[in-house]
Amino acid sequence: MNNKKxxxxxxxMAWDMSALIxxxxxxxxxxxxxxxxSVHPFGSCKExxxxxxxxxALAELGYVVIAFDASFQGESGGVPRYVEDPSQRVEDISRAIDYAVNLPYVDQDRIGALGICGGGAYVFSAALTEKRLKAVVGITPVNLGRLFREGFSEYNPIGALESMAAQRTAEAQGAELQVNELLPPSVEFARENGLTDRDVCEATDYYKTARGQSEGGATRMLFSHAQKTLSWDAFAFAETLMTQPVMAVVGRKVGAFGAYRDGQEIYGKSVASKDRQLVELQDWSHYDLYDHPEAVRIAMDSIEPFLNKHL
Structure with a gap:
């Protein structure tokens, strides 16, 4: 498949974004x-x-695809590194569209977006106000704000915010940046230390082995700059503003990251959508939908006619 960096x-923000076409x-x-x-997950990269x-898969169906690295991550610019800022992630999508509409081979009236995991929720959030997007697909979408308020803060969001505030003050006064590793070093380590949740183990298998590991896919987060994530909701105002066709693809083998629940929520809220679809895959999990050939094939069997209809 032909591609170009x-x-x-x-x-x-006065920096460059890196992308693959x-x-x-x-x-x-x-x-x-x-x-x-195409929008990558939280802690991932375009590769x-x-x-x-x-x-x-989308290029094989005849689409031009622009997969980019988020600001502060991968090969895109922005400092400090490893910032996960939902508002910036959503704005990055608009910047990618700005770039696309100036390419002579892009039909600016037929632009859609697909995101995976956190990227899926960012795509949905972008579509609420970015009406240049004509159809959106979330693959096992995770509302990162909800996840941060719950599991990622150990169900203590105020405590997490207070810790972030103290750390940011310390860093502003010269302390070393606190960059948190988000996953165990190996599946074996996870299990030996009681981290047996399906999503945690499968994420580690994807990101920490040759299966999905990539130099730009740093599963790290700058702790002191994550405050705004806890007050963010990917699906806020979806009842009114989600007018485009929307599809959520979720696996019914659930884990702690909550994509099945979030897929149901965006489907339920998108009452103003011209075409809303929830695709539930009975025998597949969150990380199966990242790269398992059969899970991806089944997902694409629904995505292809959906995009053909609307783009």
Whole structure:
């Protein structure tokens, strides 16, 4: 599959974004193509599932695909590093669209977006106000704000915010940045230490082994700059503002990260959508949907007609 690495300017923040453009077979630069923005998960990068799995599958269906690294992450600019800022992640999607509409082979009236895990929720959040997106798909979408308020803060969001505040003050006064590793070093380590949840173990298997490991996919987060995540909700105002066709694809083998629950929520709230679909895969889990060939094939069997209809 043909692809090209590019950079484009994040003008508001004065740094460059790094992206891969994937082209369909027989690409003709004189033609205009429907285009998909592909958004990577929390703690991931463009070289992982957003391009290598779903980007590839979408390009094979005839779409131009733009898979980019989030600001502060991967090969994109922004300092300090490892910041996960939901508002910035959503704005990154608009910046990718700004870049796409200036490409002569992109049909600006047929732009959609697909995101995986946290990227899926960011895509949904972007679509609430970004009406250049004509259809959106979330693969095992996770509302990161909800997850931070619950499991990631050990159900103590105020305590987490107070700790973040103290750490940010310390760093402003010269202390070393606190960068938290989000996953155990290995599946064996996780199990030996009682970390037996399906999502934790499967995430570790994906990100910490040759299966999905990538240099840019740092499963780290700058603790002191994560405060705004706890007050963010990917699905706020979806009842009114989600007017585009929307699809959530979830596995029914559930884990602690809550994608099954979040997929149901965005489906339930998208009452103003022109076409809302919830695709439940009975025998598959969150991380199966990252790269398991059969799970991805089943997901794409629903995604293909959905996008063909709306793009």
């Amino acid at each position: 590019v950079t484009f300017r994040n003008a508001d 994937l082209f369909p077979q027989g690409f003709d630069k004189s033609k205009r193509y429907p285009t998909m923005i 992982q599932t957003s391009s290598a799995v779903y980007g590839k």
